[in-house]
Amino acid sequence: MKSGRLLTTVVAPLIALVIAFGIAALALLLVDIDPIAAYQEMLSFGLSTESLIITVNNALPLFVSALAVAIGFKMGLFNIGVEGAYLLAALFAAYVGAQFSITPILHVSAILLVAAAVGAFWAWIPAVLKVKRGVHEVISTIMLNYIAFALSAYLFLNVFRAETAGLTVATDLIPETGWIPSLNPILAWFGIEARAGANLHGFLFIAIFLGIGYHFLVNKSRFGYDLRSSGANPTAAHASGVDPKKMVIRTMLISGALAGLVGIAPLLGFYHQYPQDFPRNFGFNGIAVALLGRNHPVGMAFGALLFGFMQRSSLILDLVDVPKEIVTIIQGIVVLAVVIVYEIISRYVNRRVIASAAAATETAPDAPPVAA
């Protein structure tokens, strides 16, 4: 059993990666580009100090987004609404955070609280719709994304917008007490000096804390037990006293609160205001990272780092005349491949488990059909 788990958790993603890079290499060959040279270029650029810092920075929002998605996955809930929730939450957080200035730790905490509250509220809507009216959360969260985009655009342009001299639109600057400091001074202790523009976000600690919190909540708490049993067999969970409606509401609230924190790393670590080009797509890419990491905090951390690395290292491709969209292809294929490869391997492992069980009982008449 142990070797079977190792096989599925480590080998499956690796095979998926190889497949993805292989198919992307074929695509590159089709347009007469040497894939080896392109990958080498990505690797040498992606492994510079600055690139590694930016890789981690890129990974932070993806990781938090994956956590938000994964907690829903654990009980069979699909929160596709992380995208809209984090944009809305970041906008409110930026606006509220710019209104006052208090002690740094309190100020940052207040901003985090606002972001989490807005995110939780946004996820509460589909939760109520599901519990009261049976609206499937996939539909409602996707639709709510569009409402969130439109609502945030309206609020941004008409309500939260700062008085600006030029053509740029943004919210007011958050006072320095509300910023999350960069970790570069700590890196400097270790003799790592990064060039300007590459500041390791202090949000890293919060992300690690969230990852550990996720692990304990899901695997070590009463709530986590209810969550997992609801996911594995809702009927049995209900029969044993788990209220499915309460579980849906609670899980969506937690998922939403996490989603609200997705945009905090770039907001408090880099922009310090909500700008007109606030980064998007963390919500959608977070789904991929959750699938890639199989809802496991460590797996999702690796998945987020992988995506962050590809996002950063792809930038060099344009400078050497390789279309950087190739990285989008890799990201897409790696997610598809990981789902398929996992399925194949888990069937293989299941069969082995059944075979060994059959061998152990020796007199077993007919092996039961393989569970799909």
Next chain:
Amino acid sequence: MKRNLRYLALFAVLTLVLAACGDGEGGDTTTTAGGDTTTSAAADTTTTAGGGTSTTAGGETTTTAGAAPDGTGRTVGMAFDVGGRGDLSFNDLAAAAWDNAIAEYGITGQELAPDAGGENREENLRLLAEAGQELIIANGFAFAQNVWRVGTEFPDTMFAITDDCPQDDTFTVVEMPNVRCMLFSEEQGSFLMGVAAALKSTSGTVGFIGGVETPLILKFQAGFETGAAAANPDINILPAVYLTQVPDFTGFNDPVKGKEAALALYGQGADVIYHAAGGSGLGLFEAADELSTDDSHLWAIGVDADQYESVGDPVLQEHILTSMLKRVDVAVDKAIVDFLNDEFTPGPIRLGLAEGGIGYATSGGFVDDIAADLDGYAEQIIAGEIEVPTEPAA
């Protein structure tokens, strides 16, 4: 349940892949036909509005008076905005001037285009600066804060930004010794487009499509609406349509959305529509062709480049009444030439009707009959008799 889960997971994956596809779209750097033709075409057929008062804006790009400066061994980087090469307007104009500088002056350079959402503008600037480009063109107002940050980090690198001046994070315009800003009076040219639309409309209804609702594009709308009302006080101007709102910049490169908006406006009775939507404008031209009948010929007005020439498709050309010329190519060429001649000056440079940075296109000959009216208004604007607002009336 397990089967359900699997389907849903697959669905989630598909959503994601689609999202990823959308993401990649438009961030490309492929050269499309038309990128190269822009300059020469515009140069041949342009009449600078204002009749005799200013010299032809055309021609200037390719042959900047006198001997071409020597750019051997000098590097100029180009950071495009959303849409990149192939938008047949704003970015292609900058590309044309830059390509010309590579061919004629012998400079070398690297170019980068941002993602569809434009989030990596700053990383692109920094990459170009790190790659050792001596002068970097930041082609778009959205670079304002990025140029401030990267320009501070690289004080020895020169920057030229289109449409806005560098601003710090409190939006204070910052005077930087290494940054030139190239500003255009788009409202003046758009005023003339409003005049042309009002005079050419037979239905008495005209419309405007903006790419992204930002103060920059509001300038186009303001000029257009004022001009249309000036030429015909009874004109019916439909409410302006914007394809996306910030922070979503995809409206500058989404021909499908552009076409939907145009179909809706034509459906409401408009027969002339002006667009300021970059690459999305192609959808407008297609809509004009699609809805035109033998009885009603629908017009579209292009922007930035002479789109009659840059679009090049005879079927669509029939519908391109004129284009508001915003000579980004002139400004970029000037920045490069000044830099090569060691005459690069920081600070704002304004290009309007008077300076030949703004004009209208006459390709196709559709506005020949109203050229006198257009030039008359242009002269009044240059003389200061007409002041064109930069924000639409509420």
